Amino acid sequence: xxxxxxxxxxxxxxxxxxxxxxxxxxxxxxxxxxxxxxxxxxxxxxxxxxxxxxxxxxxxxxxxxxxxxxxxxxxxxxxxxxxxxxxxxxxxxxxxxxxxxxxxxxxxxxxxxxxxxxxxxxxxxxxxxxxxxxxxxxxxxxxxxxxxxxxxxxxxxxxxxxxxxxxxxxxxxxxxxxxxxxxxxxxxxxxxxxxxxxxxxxxxxxxxxxxxxxxxxxxxxxxxxxxxxxxxxxxxxxxxxxxxxxxxxxxxxxxxxxxxxxxxxxxxxxxxxxxxxxxxxxxxxxxxxxxxxxxxxxxxxxxxxxxxxxxxxxxxxxxxxxxxxxxxxxxxxxxxxxxxxxxxxxxxxxxxxxxxxxxxxxxxxxxxxxxxxxxxxxxxxxxxxxxxxxxxxxxxxxxxxxxxxxxxxxxxxxxxxxxxxxxxxxxxxxxxxxxxxxxxxxxxxxxxxxxxx
Amino acid sequence: xxxxxxxxxxxxxxxxxxxxxxxxxxxxxxxxxxxxxxxxxxxxxxxxxxxxxxxxxxxxxxxxxxxxxxxxxxxxxxxxxxxxxxxxxxxxxxxxxxxxxxxxxxxxxxxxxxxxxxxxxxxxxxxxxxxxxxxxxxxxxxxxxxxxxxxxxxxxxxxxxxxxxxxxxxxxxxxxxxxxxxxxxxxxxxxxxxxxxxxxxxxxxxxxxxxxxxxxxxxxxxxxxxxxxxxxxxxxxxxxxxxxxxxxxxxxxxxxxxxxxxxxxxxxxxxxxxxxxxxxxxxxxxxxxxxxxxxxxxxxxxxxxxxxxxxxxxxxxxxxxxxxxxxxxxxxxxxxxxxxxxxxxxxxxxxxxxxxxxxxxxxxxxxxxxxxxxxxxxxxxxxxxxxxxxxxxxxxxxxxxxxxxxxxxxxxxxxxxxxxx
Numbered sequence: 019x020x021x022x023x024x025x026x027x028x029x030x031x032x033x034x035x036x037x038x039x040x041x042x043x044x045x046x047x048x049x050x051x052x053x054x055x056x057x058x059x060x061x062x063x064x065x066x067x068x069x070x071x072x073x074x075x076x077x078x079x080x081x082x083x084x085x086x087x088x089x090x091x092x093x094x095x096x097x098x099x100x101x102x103x104x105x106x107x108x109x110x111x112x113x114x115x116x117x118x119x120x121x122x123x124x125x126x127x128x129x130x131x132x133x134x135x136x137x138x139x140x141x142x143x144x145x146x147x148x149x150x151x152x153x154x155x156x157x158x159x160x161x162x163x164x165x166x167x168x169x170x171x172x173x174x175x176x177x178x179x180x181x182x183x184x185x186x187x188x189x190x191x192x193x194x195x196x197x198x199x200x201x202x203x204x205x206x207x208x209x210x211x212x213x214x215x216x217x218x219x220x221x222x223x224x225x226x227x228x229x230x231x232x233x234x235x236x237x238x239x240x241x242x243x244x245x246x247x248x249x250x251x252x253x254x255x256x257x258x259x260x261x262x263x264x265x266x267x268x269x270x271x272x273x274x275x276x277x278x279x280x281x282x283x284x285x286x287x288x289x290x291x292x293x294x295x296x297x298x299x300x301x302x303x304x305x306x307x308x309x310x311x312x313x314x315x316x317x318x319x320x321x322x323x324x325x326x327x328x329x330x331x332x333x334x335x336x337x338x339x340x341x342x343x344x345x346x347x348x349x350x351x352x353x354x355x356x357x358x359x360x361x362x363x364x365x366x367x368x369x370x371x372x373x374x375x376x377x378x379x380x381x382x383x384x385x386x387x388x389x390x391x392x393x394x395x396x397x398x399x400x401x402x403x404x405x406x407x408x409x410x411x412x413x414x415x416x417x418x419x420x421x422x423x424x425x426x427x428x429x430x431x432x433x434x435x436x437x438x439x440x441x442x443x444x445x446x447x448x449x450x451x452x453x454x455x456x457x458x459x460x461x462x463x464x465x466x467x468x469x470x471x
Numbered sequence: 472x473x474x475x476x477x478x479x480x481x482x483x484x485x486x487x488x489x490x491x492x493x494x495x496x497x498x499x500x501x502x503x504x505x506x507x508x509x510x511x512x513x514x515x516x517x518x519x520x521x522x523x524x525x526x527x528x529x530x531x532x533x534x535x536x537x538x539x540x541x542x543x544x545x546x547x548x549x550x551x552x553x554x555x556x557x558x559x560x561x562x563x564x565x566x567x568x569x570x571x572x573x574x575x576x577x578x579x580x581x582x583x584x585x586x587x588x589x590x591x592x593x594x595x596x597x598x599x600x601x602x603x604x605x606x607x608x609x610x611x612x613x614x615x616x617x618x619x620x621x622x623x624x625x626x627x628x629x630x631x632x633x634x635x636x637x638x639x640x641x642x643x644x645x646x647x648x649x650x651x652x653x654x655x656x657x658x659x660x661x662x663x664x665x666x667x668x669x670x671x672x673x674x675x676x677x678x679x680x681x682x683x684x685x686x687x688x689x690x691x692x693x694x695x696x697x698x699x700x701x702x703x704x705x706x707x708x709x710x711x712x713x714x715x716x717x718x719x720x721x722x723x724x725x726x727x728x729x730x731x732x733x734x735x736x737x738x739x740x741x742x743x744x745x746x747x748x749x750x751x752x753x754x755x756x757x758x759x760x761x762x763x764x765x766x767x768x769x770x771x772x773x774x775x776x777x778x779x780x781x782x783x784x785x786x787x788x789x790x791x792x793x794x795x796x797x798x799x800x801x802x803x804x805x806x807x808x809x810x811x812x813x814x815x816x817x818x819x820x821x822x823x824x825x826x827x828x829x830x831x832x833x834x835x836x837x838x839x840x841x842x843x844x845x846x847x848x849x850x851x852x853x854x855x856x857x858x859x860x861x862x863x864x865x866x867x868x869x870x871x872x873x874x875x876x877x878x879x880x881x882x883x884x885x886x887x888x889x890x891x892x
Binding site for chain 1 (some may be wrong): 526527564566568569571572573575577586587588661662663664665746747748749766785787808809879
């Protein structure tokens, strides 16, 4: 009984529904304009809100952890997972009317794929796309569901580069003006027309302005950073939050002074995760020292999270490394977290200067957020490792095997997991049936408006 | 003699209670043995201090039993669980993730810690059903990975309407076996939240199905045995059947026939907005009042002379058409937009089964009676294993069918009947 309750609760965390009991709840209404405000860029990778509304992948990860067909209807592997063939869904068109072909898929994937691609080569074969790899690719279908492999048209039928983003998704780009990206419903979407006619994405809005707009009815959906979830609830906003899905981690360079593994281990032991969790992030999410969250593996408790300043001093061994730079991505909370970490490290005998990591500037330490790209442990781990530049397929399937891979990677102390954080949003009273996807982004495609005509 | 009976009854009850409350030992035997095997493989014969902590949903009162099992299994493999003085420690953690339980043993020998893990199948849960004067019961008709918009039991088979296909199943020893699959052949993409209806033909030897912009007719051809289904689909903007007189499966005449209350039910058709998910409000004959756009409609047979039409509007309002006047229905605050009427031997003889919400995971159904303009609950809520996406009355009017989408997008069709308590 309790197990079932837990499982249902966990699943329902992905599927947060908003009930509006003023009258009887009805089937979703079609029509209306959904106004969404965000702090960042709508197309940023990963998890930019516009991406999954406009673009589809070959596969898609369902909230329950199962992989579903999307632009590919089926797939099969050969040669011990060295070759995969994905058969494309027939009758799908890009927003400009041009058909989805295997050639267009290959061109799209080649355009986005850098050196960390899971495959070695990709070919169009009839209505299929064939991936080949020097190494086995057992997790390829799951990896292709990731945000970075969404399919966009790269060349139009007349051989030109599209002016905007052209995908096959349920919304299409109408235009961008005065900080508002306007998306309109794609009546021909293979997934079915979305309920809302229009989604307006107001970009670069501060959290304060977003909440103000929500309170006066100028916005229907706004962001709530993890560290402000409690505050949003106290202000009686209707908040939907994902389970912890974003890994806050400290990247540590293994060059220069920090090429000494003992110094990196000392840094690992010096960081006070509890302070970050309790003070900066207001007890949201969970403290972690593992790459994957406990909900996915059940073994994360094997990685100790406690601070051990004495041992950190011992490992440093009296060495006084040159001043280190600590960069950070993101907003005020990340800056505060970086300051706190710098303080921790100073207590362990390091000299650390916090800088803003802009334009790819190299820093010795980098506080960053890594998304959990899959809710299957094997592909999630591979995706996470690829995210930090380790392009190695994860062939292990057992928990013991995955634990071993994590442990071996973390023993190098080049990445220090700190916290798993949830993603949160506040929604207005007009919105109903809003769900959060497996990556914690709101699935606006399935949302509808209560007062739609 | 009476005393013996009493003791026997009490013993039986106590045995039953104990059996239901106690952990099922066999559930833990396999993982305990497997973990002990791994621990013994790491540690070899000897002594070790054994600690167990529970980070999982395993009930706390089952942990001692697990410990005993583990100690026995370790002992059988030469590892004796000893006191704190032992140099070796085995730290067992009962953990879990979203999919399964995981038992982890950290085997500490000096400064070295090695790890063993076993997976444990999750247990099953039983849910109790509160008693009520009228109880709804569900019986799963079919479970499938494909979306089911409507279904019909016919001629010993089952026909399901899926977004793009009609699938016909026949009976087999293991349940339903797919016999035929016919593409509907839509020219346009379906709307999100697609809907369909399927009804028996009056001779009950065929069916008529409607899905957005298409109509399909199926008939069972007996000309060359074995009988085979012929299904023809065509583009259509014809109105959909929304109310049909009860039809018996034996093929007796039905059009305009009486129900058990001897009230004639008039077949009714309504135009469906195929780009959306509702009926426009336009029906195939004059009702004396304009209907609003609606999601659901049902005819409520009250007396021999009264069979008003119940409408669930897209604005969430439930109204009843009596005479030529549309009147609001009270007591429908918790109604979803799907309902279907059926007759039973309970209460007033006719109930309305209503979904709890339009798009909610963990939906429920509840029976109501509508003696006048206020709906009264007639049953407790019946929890469904997902979102109710469609509700319709069985051809004979004695039960209701529900299409349910589960959390993992698996669909099932349930037959819902009433039991009188």
